[in-house]
Amino acid sequence: MISTLFELVSIAGVTDERTNTKELFKLPAIIPQAVVLDPTATLHTPEWLFLSTGIRAVDHCVEGVCSLESHPYGNAQGLQGLELLVSGLLATKAYPSDLEARLNCLIGAWLSMGPLASGVPMGASHGIGYILGAMHGVPHGHTSCVMLPPVMRWNKLANGDRQTLIAQAMGRPGDDAAECLHELIKGIGMPTRLSDVGVSPEDVNGIAEQAMNTPWVPRNPRSISGPDAVAEILSTVL
Numbered sequence: 369m370i371s372t373l374f375e376l377v378s379i380a381g382v383t384d385e386r387t388n389t390k391e392l393f394k395l396p397a398i399i400p401q402a403v404v405l406d407p408t409a410t411l412h413t414p415e416w417l418f419l420s421t422g423i424r425a426v427d428h429c430v431e432g433v434c435s436l437e438s439h440p441y442g443n444a445q446g447l448q449g450l451e452l453l454v455s456g457l458l459a460t461k462a463y464p465s466d467l468e469a470r471l472n473c474l475i476g477a478w479l480s481m482g483p484l485a486s487g488v489p490m491g492a493s494h495g496i497g498y499i500l501g502a503m504h505g506v507p508h509g510h511t512s513c514v515m516l517p518p519v520m521r522w523n524k525l526a527n528g529d530r531q532t533l534i535a536q537a538m539g540r541p542g543d544d545a546a547e548c549l550h551e552l553i554k555g556i557g558m559p560t561r562l563s564d565v566g567v568s569p570e571d572v573n574g575i576a577e578q579a580m581n582t583p584w585v586p587r588n589p590r591s592i593s594g595p596d597a598v599a600e601i602l603s604t605v606l
Contacts, residue, residue, distance in 0.1 A: 380395070380398065422457045422460075423516070429446040433447060450480075504567055
């Protein structure tokens with residue numbers, strides 16, 4: 369079993385390699401007394417890993433703010449975190465040694481946990497991402513790079529008003545939030561399609577079936593009643 373710990377909260381995400389499934393565990397005792405955010409340490413992080421996990425943090429901000437169960441406390445952290453992440457990721461891509469940009473990314477990632485830690489559920493981007501990672505070995509950050517924009521497009525009928533907040537926080541008021549996110553992800557050189565991460569059309573039905581069993585797809589802002597809806601979302605990014 370391979371485990372990754374969200375260092376700021378009481379949650380551990382675990383992939384069971386025997387069954388290719390992902391599970392969440394919660395234990396208050398794993399919350400640290402202090403977390404040191406040192407941008408110098410991140411200079412040794414491979415670029416793809418730093419940038420893609422930055423988009424994972426963006427995903428936390430976006431799905432938290434866009435949830436129909438969002439609240440002002442989580443929104444404040446999510447929107448501020450998103451603003452820091454967008455500027456920080458773009459600057460880090462352009463100037464890899466920019467420590468201020470890297471620190472903005474670290475602070476943004478910290479703030480991105482605000483909605484989830486205060487009880488706001490994530491949506492289909494996270495849920496589908498669980499299956500992409502567990503069944504197909506797609507890195508955690510890359511799942512958000514591929515899935516967040518198409519899920520936002522799918523959800524716009526249900527939470528268009530929430531999505532306007534996302535575009536505004538990204539410095540593009542009035543623009544389509546999904547397109548803003550797609551352009552950000554593409555602009556920093558991250559994958560944007562399932563084929564980019566080794567997932568083929570033949571895999572779609574299996575992913576769609578399994579995604580319904582995750583904790584987040586049933587909490588998606590726009591109701592997803594069955595695998596066909598998940599497959600429809602996936603088909604747009606093959």
